[in-house]
Amino acid sequence: MQDILSMTYYWLKAGHLIFVIFWMAGLFMLPRFFVYHQEAPAGSDEAARWVDRESRLLKIILTPSLVVVWILGLALVVTTGAHTQGWFIAKLVLVLALSGYHGWMSAYAKKLARGDYALSGRNLRLLNEVPGLAAALIVVLAVIKPF
Numbered sequence: 837m838q839d840i841l842s843m844t845y846y847w848l849k850a851g852h853l854i855f856v857i858f859w860m861a862g863l864f865m866l867p868r869f870f871v872y873h874q875e876a877p878a879g880s881d882e883a884a885r886w887v888d889r890e891s892r893l894l895k896i897i898l899t900p901s902l903v904v905v906w907i908l909g910l911a912l913v914v915t916t917g918a919h920t921q922g923w924f925i926a927k928l929v930l931v932l933a934l935s936g937y938h939g940w941m942s943a944y945a946k947k948l949a950r951g952d953y954a955l956s957g958r959n960l961r962l963l964n965e966v967p968g969l970a971a972a973l974i975v976v977l978a979v980i981k982p983f
Contacts, residue, residue, distance in 0.1 A: 844915065845912070845915050845916070848908050848911050848912050848915060849912060851904070851908045852905060852908035852909055852912060855901045855904040855905045855908065856901075856905055858897055858901040859897075859898065859901035859902055859905050859938075860967055860971055861897070862893055862894075862897040862898035862901060863898070863934070863937070863938065863941070863966075863967035864964065864967055864968070865893060866890065866893055866894070866898065866941050866945070867941070867960050867961070867963050867964040868964060869886060869889055869890050869893065870890070870944065870945070870948060870955075870960045871957045871960045871961060872886060873886035873887070873890065873948050874948070874953050874955075874957055874960070875957065878951055878953075879951070886948075887945075887948065887949045890945045890948065890949075891945065891949070894941075894942055894945060898938065898941075898942075899938075899942075902935065902938055906935075909931070921981070922983040923977045923978070923980075923981040923982060923983055924977075926977050926983075927974050927977040927978055930970050930973055930974050930977070931974065933970065934966075934967065934970045934974075937966055937967070937970075
């Protein structure tokens, strides 16, 4: 029985990491798409193509990956009992913040689709760094387990 549980853990972990990679790739791409979208002339065919690209990225890659990351991550927590450890609580806070960032990006995509360009290209380029910083901290917490 222990062998089966052990193998389940590794499959959950592999799946979790695979979908984290998909999710992070999308989080890196979407703000860049926003920059290109905002640089396109408002109401142009090019702007319409960016709306379509942003929507497809969210619907096909980002949101499904987010859901699978959470499902597999919670399954790992149940399997390992990590919820009592400090490093995991810190990681959870960062993942919740990154999930909120994902939600905000989704809402901003809808604003852009309506022609509401609330942020500058510079601000969007800076926002593009958020997932990288979060990922670095999350990886350190999960691998090093500093507390």
